[in-house]
Amino acid sequence: xxxxxxxxxxxxxxxxPPASPAEIDxxxxxxxxxxxxxxxxxxxxxGVVGALATIKLHAPGLLAHWPMFTYGRIQPAAWNxxxxxxGLQAGLGIALWLMARLSGATLVGTGSIILGTxxxxxxxxxxxxxxxxxxGTGMETLELPRFAVIILFVGYALxxxxxLVVFQRxxxxxxxxxEWFFVAALFSFxxxxxAGNCLAVWYPLRGVLQAAAQAWFTHGLFVGWFGFLTIGxxxxxxxxxxxxxxxxxxxxxxxxxxxxxxxxxGGAQRYFAGPLPAYLTAQGVxxxxxxxxxxxxxxxxxxxxxxxxxxxxxxxxxxRFAVAGLGSFLAWGGLAAINCLSPVRAITQFTLxxxxxxxxxxxxAFGLTAIGACYYLAPQVIGRELPFAGWIxxxxxxxxxxxxxxxxxxxxxxxxxxAGLENPDKPFIDVMRGWIPFAGMGxxxxxxxxxxxxxxxxxxxxxxVAQARAAVVPVAQEWLAPGAPRAEVRP
Amino acid sequence: MKPVxxxxxxxxxxxxxTPEPKTGNALQTxxxxxxxxxxxxxxxxxxxxxxxxxxxxxxxxxxxRLADVEARVPKSDADLLxxxxxxxxxxxxxxxxxxxxRGVPNQFPPLAESDWVNVDGANRLxxxxxxxxxxxxxxxxxxxxxxxxxWRDQLSDDDIAxxxxxxxxxxxxxxxxxxxxxxxxxxVREATASRDSNWTVAELxxxxxxx
Amino acid sequence: MNHGPLLFLGVLCCVVAxxxxxxxxxxxxxxxxxxxxxxxxxxxxxxxxxxxxxxGAEVYRANGCNYCHTQQVRGASEGADIARxxxxxxxxxxxxxxxxxVMLGNHRFGPDLANLGARQYTTNDLYLKxxxxxxxxxxxxxxxxxYLFEERPLRPGAPPSPDxxxxxEGSAVPANVEVIxxxxxxxxxxxxxxxxSDAVFFEVFPPPQPPAATNSVSGVDTNAPALGDGTNAAPxxxxxxxxxx
Numbered sequence: 001x002x003x004x005x006x007x008x009x010x011x012x013x014x015x016x017p018p019a020s021p022a023e024i025d026x027x028x029x030x031x032x033x034x035x036x037x038x039x040x041x042x043x044x045x046x047g048v049v050g051a052l053a054t055i056k057l058h059a060p061g062l063l064a065h066w067p068m069f070t071y072g073r074i075q076p077a078a079w080n081x082x083x084x085x086x087g088l089q090a091g092l093g094i095a096l097w098l099m100a101r102l103s104g105a106t107l108v109g110t111g112s113i114i115l116g117t118x119x120x121x122x123x124x125x126x127x128x129x130x131x132x133x134x135x136g137t138g139m140e141t142l143e144l145p146r147f148a149v150i151i152l153f154v155g156y157a158l159x160x161x162x163x164l165v166v167f168q169r170x171x172x173x174x175x176x177x178x179e180w181f182f183v184a185a186l187f188s189f190x191x192x193x194x195a196g197n198c199l200a201v202w203y204p205l206r207g208v209l210q211a212a213a214q215a216w217f218t219h220g221l222f223v224g225w226f227g228f229l230t231i232g233x234x235x236x237x238x239x240x241x242x243x244x245x246x247x248x249x250x251x252x253x254x255x256x257x258x259x260x261x262x263x264x265x266g267g268a269q270r271y272f273a274g275p276l277p278a279y280l281t282a283q284g285v286x287x288x289x290x291x292x293x294x295x296x297x298x299x300x301x302x303x304x305x306x307x308x309x310x311x312x313x314x315x316x317x318x319x320r321f322a323v324a325g326l327g328s329f330l331a332w333g334g335l336a337a338i339n340c341l342s343p344v345r346a347i348t349q350f351t352l353x354x355x356x357x358x359x360x361x362x363x364x365a366f367g368l369t370a371i372g373a374c375y376y377l378a379p380q381v382i383g384r385e386l387p388f389a390g391w392i393x394x395x396x397x398x399x400x401x402x403x404x405x406x407x408x409x410x411x412x413x414x415x416x417x418x419a420g421l422e423n424p425d426k427p428f429i430d431v432m433r434g435w436i437p438f439a440g441m442g443x444x445x446x447x448x449x450x451x452x453x454x455x456x457x458x459x460x461x462x463x464x465v466a467q468a469r470a471a472v473v474p475v476a477q478e479w480l481a482p483g484a485p486r487a488e489v490r491p
Numbered sequence: 492m493k494p495v496x497x498x499x500x501x502x503x504x505x506x507x508x509t510p511e512p513k514t515g516n517a518l519q520t521x522x523x524x525x526x527x528x529x530x531x532x533x534x535x536x537x538x539x540x541x542x543x544x545x546x547x548x549x550x551x552x553x554x555x556r557l558a559d560v561e562a563r564v565p566k567s568d569a570d571l572l573x574x575x576x577x578x579x580x581x582x583x584x585x586x587x588x589x590x591x592x593r594g595v596p597n598q599f600p601p602l603a604e605s606d607w608v609n610v611d612g613a614n615r616l617x618x619x620x621x622x623x624x625x626x627x628x629x630x631x632x633x634x635x636x637x638x639x640x641x642w643r644d645q646l647s648d649d650d651i652a653x654x655x656x657x658x659x660x661x662x663x664x665x666x667x668x669x670x671x672x673x674x675x676x677x678x679v680r681e682a683t684a685s686r687d688s689n690w691t692v693a694e695l696x697x698x699x700x701x702x
Numbered sequence: 703m704n705h706g707p708l709l710f711l712g713v714l715c716c717v718v719a720x721x722x723x724x725x726x727x728x729x730x731x732x733x734x735x736x737x738x739x740x741x742x743x744x745x746x747x748x749x750x751x752x753x754x755x756x757x758g759a760e761v762y763r764a765n766g767c768n769y770c771h772t773q774q775v776r777g778a779s780e781g782a783d784i785a786r787x788x789x790x791x792x793x794x795x796x797x798x799x800x801x802x803x804v805m806l807g808n809h810r811f812g813p814d815l816a817n818l819g820a821r822q823y824t825t826n827d828l829y830l831k832x833x834x835x836x837x838x839x840x841x842x843x844x845x846x847x848x849y850l851f852e853e854r855p856l857r858p859g860a861p862p863s864p865d866x867x868x869x870x871e872g873s874a875v876p877a878n879v880e881v882i883x884x885x886x887x888x889x890x891x892x893x894x895x896x897x898x899s900d901a902v903f904f905e906v907f908p909p910p911q912p913p914a915a916t917n918s919v920s921g922v923d924t925n926a927p928a929l930g931d932g933t934n935a936a937p938x939x940x941x942x943x944x945x946x947x
Binding site for chain 3: 032055056058060061064065066067070071072075084134135136137138139140164167168171174175180183185186191192195199200201202204205206207208210211212213215216220224261262263264265267268270271272273274275276277280283287328346349350351352354355380417421422423424428429433436
Binding site for chain 2: 021093101102104116127151171172174176177235236239240241243246247248250251252254258274275277279280281282283284285289290293296297300301304316318375376378379380389390392393417459
C-alpha cells in the first residue's frame with residue numbers, strides 16, 4: 001500500500017520478488033479448480049435447461065403436466081444457472097487466478113474460498129429449486145428468493161475478499177489494466193445485487209420504480225460484471241499469448257473510465273414507451289449510445305495486438321475464444337446502440353431480437369471469453385494436461401456456431417415478429433407462428449451449447465479425477481499395504 | 492492423429508512461459524476518437540433536452556414537456572371565465588379587497604362570505620363595479636365608510652362578468668353563488684349609461700336583486 | 703491507476719451515481735404518487751384487488767406468466783398496441799401503484815394483458831385458455847396448464863358439476879371426464895379479470911380518434927376483444943366478462 005504522504009510512489013509494500021507462476025498455480029489448485037469444476041457443471045446445466053426452455057417456445061405441449069417445466073419457471077432457471085452458476089463462478093475463478101498471476105503473489109485464503117464456493121452452490125441450488133417450485137420473485141434476473149440470495153452473499157463474501165487481498169499484496173510495480181476491470185467487477189456485483197434485491201424484491205419501491213430498479217440492476221450486471229470481466233480477460237489473454245505488450249496504458253484507462261461512467265446508466269431503455277417517465281428511458285438511450293465509445297477504445301487497443309500476431313493467437317484455443325468473445329462484446333455494444341434508434345426499437349421491442357441481444361452478451365461475449373480462459377488456466381491450475389485436449393477446438397467451433405446461429409436466428413425472427421406486431425391488421429396468431437421456425441433454430445443452438453458444455457465439463461472432471469487419483473493412490477497404497485508403517489497423509 | 496496438448500502454447504522459448512503482459516506506449520489516443528466523443532456528448536445533452544421531458548415524472552410521451560401535458564387537461568368555458576376573473580381581480584381589486592377577499596378591517600369590506608356578494612342575482616354588484624360606491628355600508632353587520640372607484644371605463648362587460656363570477660363562485664373564500672354573464676353586465680351598463688356619480692347604499696337597496 | 707483505493711472510490715462513485723440517478727432520485731420524485739380519486743364513481747384508481755385476485759397475482763408470478771406476456775401498453779406513436787386494441791391509452795406509472803411485484807414483462811410471445819379484464823372474455827374462455835389454449839385457437843403456442851385443473855371421471859347418473867369447464871363444440875375431450883378448475887386457476891382468472899388500465903389520465907389523454915381509423919377500434923370507448931383468434935375486427939364491448947356461475 002502506498003503511504004498517504006507519498007501518494008504517487010508505486011505501491012510496492014513487499015520488496016520480495018514476484019512469486020513464480022508455478023507457486024501461484026499450486027496455491028490456486030484447489031480453490032480455483034473447484035470453482036472451475038462448478039462453473040463448467042453449471043455451464044452444462046444452463047445449456048441443457050436453456051435448450052429445454054427454448055423447446056418450450058415452439059413445442060409448448062412438452063412436459064406440460066409438470067409445473068416445474070413450464071416455460072415461466074424453466075426459463076428463469078436457465079438464465080440464473082448461466083448468470084449465477086457459470087457467470088459468477090467462472091468469473092470469480094478466473095479473477096482469482098489472474099489477480100494472483102498479475103500481482104505476482106500467491107493466493108491466500110484457500111479454505112475460505114472453498115467454503116464460499118460450496119456455500120454459493122448450495123444457495124444457488126436451493127434458489128433454483130425454489131424458482132422451479134413456484135418460489136420465483138417475478139423480477140427478471142432477481143428471481144431467487146430471499147433466503148437463497150442471503151446464502152449467495154455469504155458465499156460471495158467468502159470468495160471475493162481474497163482476490164482483493166491478493167491485489168493489496170501485489171509484488172509488481174504497475175497494475176495491469178486487467179486488474180482494474182477485475183477490481184471494478186468484484187466491487188460492483190455485490191453492490192448491484194444487494195441494491196437490486198432490496199429495492200425491487202425485499203423492500204420493493206412503489207409501482208414502476210421496482211421495474212426501474214430491476215432494469216438498473218440487470219444492465220449494471222451486464223456491464224459491471226459480464227462486460228468488465230470480458231474485457232479484463234481478453235486484455236490479459238491476447239497480449240499474454242502473443243507476447244506483444246498492450247499498446248497504450250492511457251487508452252486502456254480512458255476506456256475503463258468511460259465504461260464505468262456511461263455503462264451503469266443504461267437499462268431503462270428496455271421500457272421504451274412503457275410506463276417509466278420519458279426522462280428515464282431517454283437517459284438509457286443516451287447511456288447506451290455513449291457506451292459505444294469505451295467499446296471503440298478497447299477495440300483500438302486490442303486491434304494492433306491481434307493484427308501483429310494473428311498466427312500466435314489463433315494457434316491457441318484460448319486466443320480464438322478471446323477474440324471471438326471480445327468481438328461479440330463489441331458487436332453487442334454496437335447493436336445495443338443501434339437498437340436505441342427509434343425506428344429500430346419500435347420493431348425490436350418485446351421480441352426475440354431482445355433475447356438475441358442478451359444472448360450475444362451472456363453466451364457470446366462473456367461465455368466465449370470465459371470458456372477460453374477456463375481452457376487456458378485449467379491445465380495450469382489443475383497441474384496436468386486436459387485428457388481430451390482435442391475436444392477444445394471442437395468446443396470452440398460448437399460454441400461460436402451456437403452463438404452465431406442463436407443470435408442470427410433470434411435476431412431475424414425478432415425482426416419478423418416485430419414487423420408483424422407493428423401491423424395491426426395482421427392477426428396476433430399469425431405473428432406468433434411467424435417466429436416459430438426461428439425458435440427452433442434457437443433450440444439447435446442451445447443444444448450445441450449444451451454439447452460444448454459437456455466437452456468442457458468432461459475435460460475438467462477427467463483432469464480433476466486424474467489429479468486426485470495421482471495424489472490419493474500412492475497414499476492409499478501405502479495405507480493399505482499390509483504391515484507397512486503408517487505415513488502422515490500429505491495434503 | 493497427432494497428440495494435442497492443452498497446455499497453452501505461448502510465444503517465446505519452448506517450455507518457458509512468457510512473462511505476464513505489460514502495457515506500452517506505442518499507441519496515442521487518436522484525436523478523432525476524442526472529437527467524436529465530444530460530438531456525441533453534445534448529442535447526448537441535446538437528446539436529453541429534447542426527449543427528457545424536462546425530467547418531469549408526469550411526462551411520458553417522447554418529445555413532450557409538462558406544458559404539453561397540462562394543455563391536455565380538459566377545460567370547460569367556466570374554467571376559462573374563472574381564470575380571466577382571477578386575472579382581473581389580481582389587477583383591479585386585490586389592492587383593497589386583498590388576495591384572500593377578506594378586505595381590510597374598518598376600511599374595505601370583505602367579499603368572502605359577504606352578505607352583499609352571496610345573494611341571488613348580481614344586479615347591485617354589477618352597478619357597484621360600474622360606477623363605484625360611496626358612503627356608509629354595512630357588510631355582515633360591520634359598518635364601513637369609504638369610497639369605491641368606478642370601473643366602467645377600464646373594464647369591459649366580459650371582464651366584469653368574469654371577475655364577478657370569480658368572486659361569487661370562489662369556493663376557497665366560501666362563496667357559492669352563481670355566475671354572471673356579459674349580457675347581464677351590458678344590460679345594466681346601457682340602463683345606467685347616463686349616470687356619472689357613485690352609488691349610495693340607499694339607492695342600491697331600491698334596486699331589485701334580480702330582474 | 704496504480705492505487706487500489708482510488709480505483710475503488712472511482713468505481714463506487716460511478717455505480718452510486720447511476721443508482722442515485724436511476725432509482726433513488728425517481729423514488730423521491732414520484733415514489734409518493736397517490737391513488738387517484740375518480741370523481742364520478744368515488745372509487746380510487748388503481749382499484750384494490752380482492753383477496754382472490756391477489757392470490758391470482760401470486761399464481762401469475764409463480765408460473766412466470768410475465769416471461770411471455772407484457773402488462774404495458776405503448777403510446778399510439780410508438781407501436782401498434784392501441785391499434786391492436788390492447789388498451790385505449792398508453793400505461794403510465796400510476797397504473798401500477800398497487801402492484802407488488804410489478805410484472806411489466808419484456809417479451810410478447812403472447813398478447814399484452816394490461817387490459818385483459820376489459821376484453822371480451824367470459825370466465826369460461828379464460829379457463830379454457832389456461833387448460834388448453836388450442837381448444838379456442840387451434841394454432842396457439844401457449845403452453846397448457848393442466849396442473850391448474852382437476853380432471854375427474856363423471857359419475858354415472860350424477861349431474862355434471864356446475865364448476866366444470868364448458869368445452870366448445872367439436873373439441874376432442876373425452877365425454878366421460880369433467881374438468882374442474884383448482885383454487886389456483888380460480889385465483890388466476892380473478893386476477894386476469896382485474897387487469898385494467900383504463901382510468902383517463904391527463905399525462906396520456908387519449909388522442910381523438912380519427913373518424914376513419916384503420917380498423918375496428920375507431921372512436922369507441924373500449925378495447926377490442928382478444929386477438930388470439932386472429933380477429934381484431936369486432937364490435938365494441940362495454941362490460942366486464944360475466945362471471946361464471
